[in-house]
Each structure stands twice: as structure tokens, then as C-alpha cells.
Amino acid sequence: MPCTITSNESVIPLLQNAIEVASQTDTYISLRMPDAINTDAYTKWVNKLKDGISNNDEIIVTTHVSKYVPKDSFIPDGMSAFARNVKRIGDFILSLIALVVFSPLFLICYIAIRREDGGSAIFKQERIGRFGRPFYIYKFRSMCLDAEKFGPQLSHSGGDNDPRLTKTGRFIRAHHLDELPQLYNVLRGDMAFIGPRPERKFYIDQILEHDARYTYLYQIRPGVTSYATLYNGYTDTMEKMLRRLEYDLYYLGHRSWLFDFKILLNTFCSIVFGKKF
Template sequence: MERGNSGQSVHCHYQQERGAWIAYGKSAYALQHIVRDAGLHTLDRYSTEMNMACVMVGSNTLDKVCCHAEVEKHEDYLCINYATTFSNEEYVGWVELVKSASAKKNNRWVQTVVSDIIADEQHIKDGMSAIARYLKRAADIIFSLVAIILFAPLILITYILVRAEDGGPAIYKQERVGRFGRPFHIYKFRSMRIDAERDGPQLSHGGAERDNRLTKIGKFIRAHHLDELPQLWNVLRGDMTFIGPRPERRYYIEQIMEYDKRYTLLYQIRPGVTSYATLYNGYTDTMEKMLRRLELDLYYLENRSSWLDIKILWNTFSAIVFGNKF
């Protein structure tokens, strides 16, 4: 650790040009004093919405530090310079690839991650107030519990039908990227053949319901969106919400990022079972549609509110009941 007139700096053995520095783990406690001296903020003071990003394996909530950084690139180490002021109003932009580095202070190792900061002119803040976000999460818990109980017979019947058709697993899990860029497993009723992606990730062949990899039962549950029912568990767990951008696989995120780096802005909020983009962009089976979906998701991020969520939920329900395709 080095001190200077412009703040503090930490040397990490890692290559990254710009970013924010986040330390977490019990060893991060050693850095709390430095952060306070610099007039910075700990993560829990900075944003309670980001606390869950610092829960490590074993569900142990530990001390954490978060601050903006301007980075100088060196041949064999990373020098992160901290400013002496830090704005509570700003929000750290997260990248889809989070990397690890190490910094040593007082004979204690501090695990850190370094992530890109989205440029101010590109940054889009969450349009929903803090109170509305808390109410939204409470509603997610209540309604997901009610829905699991209410739809239990339908879930059981669907499980039996999918399982009986070809003897394969009825429910499959797939890794998606969620809030804060953290991976999670999404659950769905299997609508395709077991070997549907034996050659790797693939977009739909001919559309959501015309894909030749769909099973007979799969076509029906896909058409009526019954394959999404297991995601009620994701909502209850907090991986997802009812309304939010649809979660994507890292494989496709990397492709989207080649065209539009703003995808990482979506990491501010939980992904959803249904979304504004799903209603108005339909099933995304091409890169063009993926980029269009991103634009709609960013619009939702900036303008989301409880009222907008209610409208999206109602329109989704109406589309399913009346057989409108989306």
C-alpha cells in the first residue's frame, strides 16, 4: 500500500485498464481504515442493493470495500489509484467478466476483483426508487409462494408428461448470468430433445415453436409458456424477479458485447421471467433481435416503475390467456 497527495494506491498482479476496486472477505477489514481515511465508503454504506454481491461460498456475509479507481497499467502489476472523494450518487458499472487479483496489507491477503466502469455518458441508472425495489422484492416472494402452491397440480402434470415422452429428465438447469454479473442456474421444463445442443449453444431453428429439436410435449408447453413454471423457484430464491430483462447465457453475452458494451448496465437489476422486451420484440433467434432486445431492456431499466411492471405483467397474462404469440 502506498500513500500520496492524490489518495492511496494498491498494487495488484493483474492487467486491467480502468475499473472499480472491490475487496471482500474477512481480510478486507484491514482496508476499512484506509478507505475511511480517504473519505470513501464501504459497500454496505454505498449501496445496500449490492450487499448480496459480497456473500461468499458458505453463505458467510463478510466485510467488504468498494471504491472507484483510475488504473495505470504496468508490465507485471496493476496500480490502482484511489481518489480522496467518492460520490454516493454514482453507481459502479459491472462487467460481464469479473476477474480476481490479490493485494497484501499487514501480512493479510485481500481478495479483490477489478471491473470496468461504464462511461458517464453511457451510464443508465435504475429508474425505480429504493422503496419500490423493496416492495417489488416482497411481492416476488409472496406471489411466487402463492403461485407455486396454486399451480402445483399443473406443475406435477407437466412434469409427468415431459418425463413420460422420452424418459429423459423433465426439468433441466442451465447457467445464466444474473444480477451483478453473477452466474446462476435457471430452471425450466425441458421442451427439446436431450441432445438438442450436443454441438454447443444454438439459437432457435426456425422460431420458438417451429424448432425441429422440440419434442411433441415440448411444442405444447413452449406455446403456452408452461416451460417457464420452474422459474417460480428462481424468483423465490432471489435469482430472478417476475418482471425484468430475460437472463442470457455468457456465450451469447460475449457476442452481444462485440456490438454493444452497454449490456453490462443490465447487471444492476435482477433478470425476469417476463420482460418489456419479450412483449415487444418476441423470441430472439437472431443477433439483430438480440440487439433490439437490449435497446428495449435498457429502456425498461431507465423507466421502470411499479406501474410499468403491472402493465407488463397484465399484458403477458393477457397474451398467454388469449393465445397471442410473443
Template sequence: MNATQRAIKRAFDFISAFLGLIILSPLFLIIYIMLKRQKNGPAIFSQERIGYRGKPFTIYKFRTLSKAEDKPQLVAKCDDSNSTKTERFLREHHLDELPQLWNVLIGDMSLVGPRPERKYYIDQIMEIDNSYVLIYEMRPGLTSEATLYNGYTDSMEKMLKRLQMDIHYLENRSLALDFSIIMRTAASIISGKKF
């Protein structure tokens, strides 16, 4: 991807995130109210992740797994028994990730790119495969080919598989590929299924 394509990608990210935040604001409000009624804690969850050029940033999402999200452990599955039906629905359809449109808007993330990871897991991945450093060449994404394939990464095996798919994306990225991933992501969100 050359400099012009990167500039187009960033402009598309900014405009899409801006419009998405406005258009989806009623949905944000509904989800926020539903989560606040179910939990005593905050409806919005924030966590430090590692992004472009290895710099840390704060990622945002709707809180759906209060116990798992606050601890350095593998993410819980969508059918986690501690979750309510609402929380499981949000995770199955990846609606818990929507607040990351703000991360896209301010430039911490892109619509398409490798999912950002916690340093805790990056250190473990690097012990097995140090090619993870290649991921720092891209802004992390709201969605990716690996996300469509793996869904949530709830094991180290999936994390390593995601790494290989992210490197494949790095080597082949283009605006056309990004558009394809966005369309498949939209279909996945609607159906709740992986593609």
C-alpha cells in the first residue's frame, strides 16, 4: 500500500467513524442503558492495548465480561455462563466493539487491520514467534480477516493463527481487500456467524 492509498484509507476511516458515531448514537444509548440496568459498574470498558509503532493506547468497548476483562487472562467465550443474554448477544454480533469507532476517529485504530492486543499476551506471543513486531507497521483495526476467521481469540493457538493471518494481510493489503473485509464483517455482525 503506497502513500496515496494510506492517505485514502485514513480519510475513509475518519469519515466512516464520524458518520458511524452519529448514525449509531441511538443504538449506543440503548446499549448503554441496558448495560447500566444490569450492572453496578460502568457500561463502557477501557483497557490499554499496544498499537501502531508499538505505542500503547486506550481502547474502548461496551462492558460485557466484567470479571474476565479486568484480569490478564484469555478472553472469555461468547457463551460464557457468567454473561447475561444481552451481553452474549452483544458479543456474538460484535456490537460490544462499536465504541472503538472513537479510536478509529482519533487515529489510534483503522477500520481494518490487526486486532490490538494487550502487552501481557504480546510478550507471550513473542516468546513463540517474534514476527509479531511486523504488526507494529500497521494501525490496529476494528476488524480483520483473522477476526472473521477466529472470532474472539480465547486461546494461544488462535492468537498465533491470527498473527499469521495478520502478516498475510500486511503483505497483501489494499483498498479492495479492506472493502471486502468490511463487507464480510457487516454480514458477520448481522448474522452473528464467522465467515
């Protein structure tokens, strides 16, 4: 149910209506607020919406959207509430099993990284997740200690050819071992096995200048692997980031258990057999 806010006078009635509808039905509500609207005075209402959805995974309310988004462009989650709940339970169980099974590999990677330069083996970085909320993503550190001393940088073309990679880092990235700690993110519920890759706010702000539909991805948990990763690869330019967004939006509107299984299977083939898609 899209709602368009056109003036300050219309804010309160629409927010009240959104809260009432969201509390009674499984509805996707998009509140479009032009930049000219003063939303500071209505913070408590927006917070009430956020409080309402934080306790009910079946309700999605998008409050951070741009006036440049066409009124009929909203893309709802293609997966039903029941399917989402089953997916979350499956992610929790699989991540718990994987953490136990791969624990020896965790130890090997940890020791190898520490021995090379003595720095921390685990790298954490703030990303934006479901409902637009920040969380810390965990990886095995694959780059030198001062990799971003000049600020955030996208991975160079080819990903594993980035000159900032350490010798050990080049190996673990080439074999996707650097992603293993994200099993903990899946266990916590920050992420899912399949979903759009989480991005930093620094880059999201740049993407939003080109395409405000990125906020639609806030409906679902980001993933360890994604449909876009298979077909778009590393994103080292804004053009590639916008192309990745198109893949992510397609996934959002069409996702299902079968679609997730195909992505997981193709990811396995890509890692083990080097298959390109």
C-alpha cells in the first residue's frame, strides 16, 4: 500500500493510517516523503512505525525513500511470511552446524593470518542490514593493516588481484574462506545465507543519488551469497553497483525456496569448480 506525502499537513494522518494498517494486516507500506517535508517534528511517529515492525517480521514499512521514485515502482518481498520464517529457522540450524563442522578450518585460517603480519585475524566492518539498521559484518582479514588509510575503497577489478591483499589474504579470498566468519552473522540473524550483499552506508548514500530503489532491499536480510554476486561479480565501479542493484531487486521480487536453492547450488559450483555464470 503506497502512500505519498505531499505536505506537512498530511504527515500525521498518513502515519496514523500506516500504523493502524500495519498492525492489522500483512501489508507492505511505502511512505514517500519529498525532501521539502519537515519530518523532524514527526520523529515519534516514524519511531513508532519502526518499533511496530521490529516485533513483527510480517510487516514491512519503508520510510526512507526518495521523491524521485515513481509511485508504482515499489517492489514487495516475493516470499510469503511463512516461507520467510522457515527460511530463518533453516539458516539458524545450518549456520550452527556449519560453525561446528568448519571449526578446524577457522583455526587454520586464524593461525595463518596471525603468523603473516601479527595483525588481527578477524576483520569487522559496519554494514547496513534489514530495516536499514547497521550491524557489524565479520570476515577473516585478507588485506594489509592500513588498507583504508585514505578512506573507503572499492575492491579493485578482479577482486583477488587487489594490490592491498596480503599473501594469505589472496589465497583465502580466492577460495572464499574470508567469508566463513559470516556464519556467525547468519546465526545471530543479521544475515541470511542467500540475500543481497550488505553494503556500507558510505556507498549506499552514493547509490541513492542514482537510484532510490535501493531502500527496497531493506525489507530482507542481506546474504552471504547472492544472485547478483553470481552474475555481476565484484563491484569496483558505480556502474557495476547499479547493475548489481538490478539483480538484487529482481531477486527481491521473485525469491523463493527454489530460487534460493538454485543460488546456493550455483555458488557451490562457482567455488568448487570455478564455474562462471
